[in-house]
Amino acid sequence: MEDLLEIRFHGRGGQGAVTAANILADAAVREGKYAQAFPHFGAERRGAPVVAFARISTKPIEVHSRIERPDIVVVLDSMLFELVDVTSGLKRGGILVANSKRNPGIEGDYKVYCVDATGIAMRKGLVVSGWPVVNTVMLGALSKATGIVSLDSLAEVISSRFPEDVAKRNIDAMKSAAESVHTC
Amino acid sequence: MPVKVLTGNHAVAEAVRLSRVKVIAAYPITPQTTIMEKLSEMADKGVLDARVLRVESEHSALAAAYAAASAGARAFTATSSHGLLYMHEVVWWAAGSRIPLVMAVVTRAIGPPWNIHVDHQDIMDQRDTGWIIGIAQENQEVLDMTIQAFRISEDPRVYLPVMIGLDGFILSHTSAPVDIPSQDEVDAWLPPRRQPYVITPESKIVMGNISDDDEHFMMRYSMHVAMNEAKRVIKEVDESYGKTFGRSYGGLLECYKCEDADYAILLAGSWAGDAKTAVEMLRSEGYKVGVIRIRFIRPWPREELLEIASRLKGIIVFDRAVSMGSTGILLGEVSSTLYSTKISIRGTIAGLTGVDVGPEAFYTQAKEFIEKVEQQGHVYEPLHWLLPPRYRRRGKPGKIERAEVVM
Numbered sequence: 001m002e003d004l005l006e007i008r009f010h011g012r013g014g015q016g017a018v019t020a021a022n023i024l025a026d027a028a029v030r031e032g033k034y035a036q037a038f039p040h041f042g043a044e045r046r047g048a049p050v051v052a053f054a055r056i057s058t059k060p061i062e063v064h065s066r067i068e069r070p071d072i073v074v075v076l077d078s079m080l081f082e083l084v085d086v087t088s089g090l091k092r093g094g095i096l097v098a099n100s101k102r103n104p105g106i107e108g109d110y111k112v113y114c115v116d117a118t119g120i121a122m123r124k125g126l127v128v129s130g131w132p133v134v135n136t137v138m139l140g141a142l143s144k145a146t147g148i149v150s151l152d153s154l155a156e157v158i159s160s161r162f163p164e165d166v167a168k169r170n171i172d173a174m175k176s177a178a179e180s181v182h183t184c
Numbered sequence: 185m186p187v188k189v190l191t192g193n194h195a196v197a198e199a200v201r202l203s204r205v206k207v208i209a210a211y212p213i214t215p216q217t218t219i220m221e222k223l224s225e226m227a228d229k230g231v232l233d234a235r236v237l238r239v240e241s242e243h244s245a246l247a248a249a250y251a252a253a254s255a256g257a258r259a260f261t262a263t264s265s266h267g268l269l270y271m272h273e274v275v276w277w278a279a280g281s282r283i284p285l286v287m288a289v290v291t292r293a294i295g296p297p298w299n300i301h302v303d304h305q306d307i308m309d310q311r312d313t314g315w316i317i318g319i320a321q322e323n324q325e326v327l328d329m330t331i332q333a334f335r336i337s338e339d340p341r342v343y344l345p346v347m348i349g350l351d352g353f354i355l356s357h358t359s360a361p362v363d364i365p366s367q368d369e370v371d372a373w374l375p376p377r378r379q380p381y382v383i384t385p386e387s388k389i390v391m392g393n394i395s396d397d398d399e400h401f402m403m404r405y406s407m408h409v410a411m412n413e414a415k416r417v418i419k420e421v422d423e424s425y426g427k428t429f430g431r432s433y434g435g436l437l438e439c440y441k442c443e444d445a446d447y448a449i450l451l452a453g454s455w456a457g458d459a460k461t462a463v464e465m466l467r468s469e470g471y472k473v474g475v476i477r478i479r480f481i482r483p484w485p486r487e488e489l490l491e492i493a494s495r496l497k498g499i500i501v502f503d504r505a506v507s508m509g510s511t512g513i514l515l516g517e518v519s520s521t522l523y524s525t526k527i528s529i530r531g532t533i534a535g536l537t538g539v540d541v542g543p544e545a546f547y548t549q550a551k552e553f554i555e556k557v558e559q560q561g562h563v564y565e566p567l568h569w570l571l572p573p574r575y576r577r578r579g580k581p582g583k584i585e586r587a588e589v590v591m
Contacts, residue, residue, distance in 0.1 A: 021359075022189065022359050025189050025359050025360075026189040026359070029187060029189050029361045034361065035189065035359075035360070035361065036358055036359065036360050037189070037358065037359040037360075038353070038354075038357060038358035038359065039353075039357055041300075041301055041352075041353035041354075041357065041538070061360070061457075062321075062322075062456075062457030062458070062460050062461055063457055063458050063461045063542070063543060064351075064354050064355075064358070064454040064455060064457050064458055065455070065458050065540050065541060065542030065543070066540045066542070068542075
């Protein structure tokens with residue numbers, strides 16, 4: 001693992017991008033690494049495009065400025081590709097994990113992974129107020145695609161944060177995503 | 185001791201819980217609000233045995249906390265920016281009455297225009313009030329400094345209220361690992377509350393009626409004496425905390441890689457972490473640079489700074505707050521402390537109103553300053569403005585053609 005990995009999540013307000021960043025950081029800390037997670041610092045509205053960030057390192061993280069050049073980008077909403085430049089600042093050779101059945105038209109020197117997170121969330125009953133909740137699903141895909149944290153650590157965090165039945169559904173969906181994520 | 189991933193605001197709440205605070209009063213304001221939300225949740229669940237008072241304004245929030253503290257309760261409040269300005273009158277009352285009390289200030293820019301992002305204008309605006317004022321760099325330090333604040337404030341040599349600053353969003357809403365001490369450990373380390381007097385319906389003490397001018401003068405003088413005593417107490421408390429909990433921070437200031445340094449970047453708050461990252465970049469090129477991180481702006485670490493500066497050629501100060509018509513706040517303090525030395529000083533105002541400043545900016549600015557001192561021998565430049573990136577090099581009227589404006 002690199003000394004410092006910087007990750008940016010794209011989602012919509014209410015989809016759980018900030019929670020995903022937090023769960024990722026928590027999982028990394030449980031593995032003895034250092035981590036930070038933070039939202040975009042502003043007023044956010046349900047449904048509007050949002051971003052959240054995480055840093056993971058083998059050393060204590062002292063830097064507090066914004067992440068401008070992420071190593072990894074995770075996109076929770078397949079409709080965002082038309083609205084937001086999701087590869088903005090993504091390092092050459094960087095990794096993009098997309099909630100999409102096929103490559104959403106990403107060009108450039110990136111490794112692109114796809115997972116039908118919406119489909120998995122619907123099948124596994126991860127629906128709140130009619131919205132599929134894909135954040136833990138995408139973390140499963142991220143874990144498999146990058147290996148930055150293990151599925152076990154993610155499952156441990158999810159179990160500690162949610163009631164048992166909710167946690168079980170999320171872990172199940174996360175594992176399903178890890179099995180089906182593929183390069184695209 | 186479990187390590188948990190916590191936001192800075194939740195680290196404050198954990199510290200308040202562990203310090204067994206009895207009365208909490210606050211009014212919501214971004215980015216402070218989640219401190220009060222967490223404390224209310226703790227009280228509701230019964231893990232915190234405290235009265236949580238919802239009041240109608242920040243002026244009342246501090247008035248309530250101050251009143252509870254005067255009556256003998258360990259009390260706490262928290263605010264940000266406009267909330268802090270609104271309570272400013274009571275900030276003076278609490279310190280002038282010598283009532284131990286702790287307040288978290290989640291630092292945030294002041295409007296207009298409306299802005300919820302970080303700078304230090306709000307907390308620096310309190311510097312003459314008689315409060316002890318600390319500013320943390322990391323979430324772990326936020327927790328540690330808050331617990332320490334109660335012991336410092338309630339030390340009979342001090343008896344002054346303490347403000348703990350944590351940077352809005354950059355710490356308050358950022359999750360990072362925090363080692364949370366056990367209740368038993370904190371109980372053993374933090375003594376029961378002490379205070380100079382307790383106001384009860386029976387007590388024969390009044391605070392706030394008209395006094396003799398000479399007596400009032402001597403009360404002011406005694407506050408200053410207590411501030412000076414606080415320098416020693418803050419160091420003692422930091423060392424004692426280190427012995428018990430394994431973490432100490434250097435007292436009034438932290439000197440990072442100062443041992444062999446010729447130059448230092450001086451600043452306060454979370455961006456000190458970015459400056460430390462810049463120091464690694466500079467050192468890889470052979471520049472011997474350290475970071476002087478001011479942990480307490482009151483009492484001001486005058487003696488420590490003089491001692492460190494005697495070994496340095498130059499200090500570049502980064503201010504996240506400015507006294508309009510004068511200089512950055514820290515630059516003014518540093519200049520008056522070091523006026524009789526031959527050290528080179530530059531003051532750079534940056535990162536106001538939430539404008540991001542990362543390692544690259546510290547690297548570039550420090551390197552340019554060092555090169556200039558090495559060439560010229562002595563430099564005193566109190567006023568550089570590091571403008572936001574898109575306002576640099578525009579070549580428009582005003583001739584802003586460089587990264588900064590020199591005045």
